Amino acid sequence: MADSSPVQARPGAPGPELSAVLFTRRPPRPRVVVKADLLPAVSLLSLIGVLGIPLGWVWSLLAPPERVRVFDGGQLIPLQLESWHRFDDLAIYTLLGLGAGVVTGVAVWMLRERRGPVIMIAAVLGGLLAAWLGVQMGVAFANSAYAVTTTPNVGEVIERAPRVESMWVLVAQPLGTALAYGLLAGWNGRDDLGRRLG
Template identity: 85%
Template sequence: MADSSPVRTTPGARGPELPAVLFTRRPPRPRVIVKADLLPAVSVLSLIGVVGIPLGWLWSRLAPAEHVRVFDAGQLIPLQLESWHRFDGLAVYALLGFAAGLVTGVGVWMLRERRGPVVLVAAVLGGLLAAWLGTQIGVAFANSHYAVTTTPAVGDVIARAPRIESMWVLVTQPLATALVYGLLAGWNGRDDLGRRLG
């Protein structure tokens, strides 16, 4: 049977010590700042979106043209192995977009006082806008660069401007931006991503 008698303690006696962790005050967790980051986020989105113009111009100069032979009724048949350049155009644009996304992710991370999800979303959307704008402007630049000035005769070989036949290349730049920004945020390890040190 358990003893229910009260336990007497002397005034100088100390009971079991509790760990100091129970009495330490933890600093409040930083919250996501939205209002202060909205205007810088719009600036980031528009600035990254404009990157699509030089990206498209660079692609129009680097992507190889496809050489085709003119047949009856204006039919254009690619020469042997020239049809591979259709993939080359996609690969060149994907690599340019990926490189632009890497640079964008690092550049946006350097905005220390604005680090956080709001600017990350703006950078990803800006990368998507830049990729779309680059495909539209790049094809236009390529068409003007490889424009046929005279009417070709049957049997002539002409250079057909490179084109982008798949819109999957639009994901490379925003994906690279999100990947780099996420890796840098994980490497940082601070609750506020170092914003207060800016």
Template identity: 65%
Template sequence: MGESSGGAAHRSSAVADAWSVPVLWRPRRERPKVVVKADLLPAVSVLSTAGLLGIPLGWLWSRIAPPERLRVVTSDGRLAPLELESWHRFDDLAIYGFLALGLGLLIGVVAWLLRERRGPVVLVAAVGGSALAAWLGTQMGVAFGNARFEVTAAPALGSVVEQAPKLESGWVVLAAPLATALVYALLTAWNGRDDLGRRLG
């Protein structure tokens, strides 16, 4: 009986001593350093590949965006939009914005899947590539649209012609890089590892 009570007292004092000793110093874990040189070439590949996606982006927009129908009102070819047709100017801008947003999300996810190259270098390349793709899409999309709705002959008075879709604001280019940066940041926060899982690649 005495031995059991003595052993219990010894264990309780050991537990108390373990909890009562403050931890003044803990070994500091070495955080992974940002890799720059090894990620430069993959970053250039990400930037150039993402930038080239602006060509199919522009082509797809030129096929989806509605043209604006106008009527020839004078003999010298002056045009006037039909009723409610001027709304398509906003439709063209909104459609391109949503397409650029989707492309930015796609680029961000694909860049994140490059596990062995995760980090700020590839992030900057992905954001730059998505911005380049969005800008190239505006140029190629308008060109594709003009070729699709090209007027080959002078329209007659009173006839209705279709005007190619156009983008009247350059701010729509920001949709893609903002989406890329946002999805990459969210995936980084969700990962929670110091090296973003690079060592597991």
């Protein structure tokens, strides 16, 4: 005859609830995808880099020229308070680059199936390339807009084209991209940044 008495647990032995907690398998943490994201990252870097051309064009329209007076020997002396426009040129480009970087970071974050450090690095490097290309093209656009076609006379006031006198402006766009992307990644809170939901 079968024994119907309840099975007694040994003292100190884990109960079923504790053993279920101790021996449950956790899903593996997702790894960084490098190979699959490499070609899209290069394409993204190139696309963001090309966006420096319209950025430079917008800067050439917004940056104020410096009014200078022509003196003997071709010496150009700025009029009173006009030398402040040199700072204005830097500040305008920095703000444009920072804004473009934030927009780029948010737009790249929307590529849900490609989220991760590879795409973020590509976006930041693309922002650096765009900032450099924007400076080069912006100065070229400004020089063509404010070109002096005739030799100025002594005492004449002319407008000198805007220029970027510090290369520190190149930091603004990649910094904006990294900050926007990093804040969105931190806000996400998923191990895979939501790639599997894409």
